[in-house]
Amino acid sequence: MKIHLTKIGICLLLSGLLIAASCKEDDSTSCLNCSSQATPDFELCRQSNGNASVNGEDTGTPYDQYLEDLQEAGASCGGN
Numbered sequence: 001m002k003i004h005l006t007k008i009g010i011c012l013l014l015s016g017l018l019i020a021a022s023c024k025e026d027d028s029t030s031c032l033n034c035s036s037q038a039t040p041d042f043e044l045c046r047q048s049n050g051n052a053s054v055n056g057e058d059t060g061t062p063y064d065q066y067l068e069d070l071q072e073a074g075a076s077c078g079g080n
Helices: 002-022 063-072
Strands: 030-036 039-046 051-054 057-062 076-079
Touching: 030 063, 039 063, 051 063, 057 063, 063 076
Parallel strands: none
Antiparallel strands: 030 039, 030 076, 039 051, 051 057
């Protein structure tokens, strides 16, 4: 009986870990390659915190606003 409860406990623990891992927030980033006449080509990414990063450096600015400002300034950004 004790072994049976231990097996159930292990199964419940593993199930809980699996569920927790599948519900984890997505920490991935999505990136675009950008070019501008005023700058060398660069990589613009949306960080997991919602900010834009340029060549790996967090700008402290929300991604959508940063991208919009770049495009208004004449930059061209496409898929990576």
